[in-house]
Amino acid sequence: MAPAAAQAADAVQCELDRPMRFGGMNWESNLVLVEVERFIVEHGYGCDSEVLPTETLPALAALERGDLDINTEVWLNSVLEPWNQAEATGKVKRIGDIxxxxxxxxxPKYTAERLPDLKKAADLPKYWEDFKDPEMPSKGRFYGCPAGWGCEIVSTNLFKALGLGDTFTLFSPGTGATQKAALTAAYNRGENIVFYYWYPTPVVGSMDLVKLELPPYDADKQKCLTDPDCTDPQASDYPENPVFTAVSAGFIEAAPKLTEFLSKVSVPLDDMGAAMAYMDEHEAEPDETADWFLKNKQDVWTQWLPADVSERVKAAL
Known part of the structure; x- marks a missing residue:
């Protein structure tokens, strides 16, 4: 009689007769989740897979065409209109919220402790000297979003709306890596810094930070803040940003069991933050971080899977 492990392997046959095609976006949380899912589909469902490097809008078009099976992380607020249009075709479907x-x-928390009365972004002009720009010491420095990214438009409009231009420079790093390096270096030196960032990310996961209060979220104000030609920006807090999994309609038809698994992929923010912090601290690659997640967060991912699939994945770790 064959060993139990061999029997289990023989019993698993992938629903697809080709490799499963994942969209590989260039930010850390997506890269890690894709590797977690790839490990599960290989060892739990007997499937081959490949990652096709892409960006948000091209990935959406590829899903519609059926050239891509899955986009693990769609950030709704970044692609609201294009997503609504794609979904209306019936060729793509939102299947699960991550x-x-x-x-x-x-x-940083240490800055909040030094400046206990600094609670709101609107109060920054009073404290500009605590955030001096090394290249322009007559002003403070605010680290905005990397140049050319969608978030740069909102950062710039919010900076204007809060009237910070007289007391602060808006520093837009050339790339995400430049931004991360500048912030990490300043944080490690214990310098006062004020900056825009998104989460879950290694930066937010590994630093002890405090959010500055912004005025309550207002949909109309936010709409203007996202417009590069907004003539009279008004301050509003950032909206919550649903991050979900999308797949092509053809994939749902061909692989109902895989679709069911992917629809259940959901990660508590604290657990994703812990994975991002591990990645940062150990300078780990996405697959190494995925391995850490699978070994250390079994209470999370086992909830996505039937018991037999879960056991096969555990046996492969």
């Missing part, structure tokens, strides 16, 4: 992502203006 977590509620967010965006905020942050200061």
């Amino acid at each position: 977590y509620m992502g967010g965006e905020a203006w942050f200061i």
